[in-house]
Amino acid sequence: MKRITIKDIARTLSLSVSTVSRALTGDKNIRTETRDAVIAAAKRLGYRPNPVAKNLKAGHSNTVGVLVPEMITPYAAKVISGVQSILYSRGIKVLIADSGEDSAKERDNLALMEQFMVDGIIISLCDYKRNNDEIRRLAEVGMPIVSYDRMARGLDIPQVTVDDYMKAFFLTEKLILGDRKTVVHLQGPDCVYNSIERFRGYRDAMAKYRLPVTPEMVIRTGLSFADGAEAADRIMRECPSCDAIFGFTDTVAIGAMNRMRELGRSIPEDVAVAGFSGTELSTIVYPQLSTVEPPLELMGRTAAELLLEKINNPSAPNRSVVLNADIIMRGSSQV
Secondary structure (H helix, E strand, O other), rough: OOOOOOOHHHHHOOOOOOHHHHHHOOOOOOOOOHHHHHHHHHHHOOOOOOOOHHHHOOOOOOOOEEOOOOOOOOOOHHHHHHHHHHHHHHHHHHEEEEOOOOOHHHHHHHHHHHHHHOOOOOOOOOOOOOOOOHHHHHOOOOOOOEEEEOOOOOOOOOOOEOOHHHHHHHHHHHHHHHOOOEEEEEEEEOOOOHHHHHHHHHHHHHHOOOOOHHHHHEOOOOOOOOHHHHHHHHHHOOOOOEEEEOOOHHHHHHHHHHHHHOOOOOHHHHHHHEEEEHHHHHHHOOOEEEEEEEEHHHHHHHHHHHHHHHHHHHOOOEEEEEEEEEEOOOOOOOO
């Protein structure tokens, strides 16, 4: 259906576009009968003002883009809820794009946001190296960009994260203090810098208690439930003495836990399991999953506030905010 424009009204009434525009905005210099005729024609033709065009004329779109790496788990939804709670109250709309853990699609989404002339972008990166050049270019031409959750290494932009290293360290330590000596780590992809930090935390906690970390105790994995299940199969083949699993995310940890139970291992009696994400997924499985729980809505609110800082003052410093995350021990690790 064709959108009715000011030009259509002008053509119908044989008036100039500028006259119609001024009549619709209540210009007092337009004759009353002309203004009434314009308003009547607009209503009859089904004209609706274009808020995007109006905002762009004023130099802003009142729209912010949010790029998420995936929408399969509730993680992104919680962050987006926090973003919207800040921006909607200020009359700013949110456009959401899911990159599907694909850096090429993420680059397309960045281009889409630029094309839509959003006022700023909030992003959780698929890969901390792949699209840095594009993000730098956007920042250099004046696009405010804030990163959340996944560390944006090598980029001078505002960021909101948790301390992945310390939380992974303390979670692993809790497993060890629960008398677990062979803790296997399911390490996430190297392209996600959080994976590197969580592995460092795990490794250093094991070293603190002089527990060996052999090659078969660190299993590279993906991000899905199926990846976790496949990792469990490898554990049974390569490290049958495993008495604890620390998964890079809750999704991977749950996939491993469910598969371990299928293979006859009791949770947590035989194998304790813990993850890192803290979404509802950790509480709707049995036993409930021990995890590191970041404050996701607060993360979204903080990211939105940092973005507003840059929108309102482009010369504002690029602040990095590290939020606290709770370590919650549940039935999957406690006998």
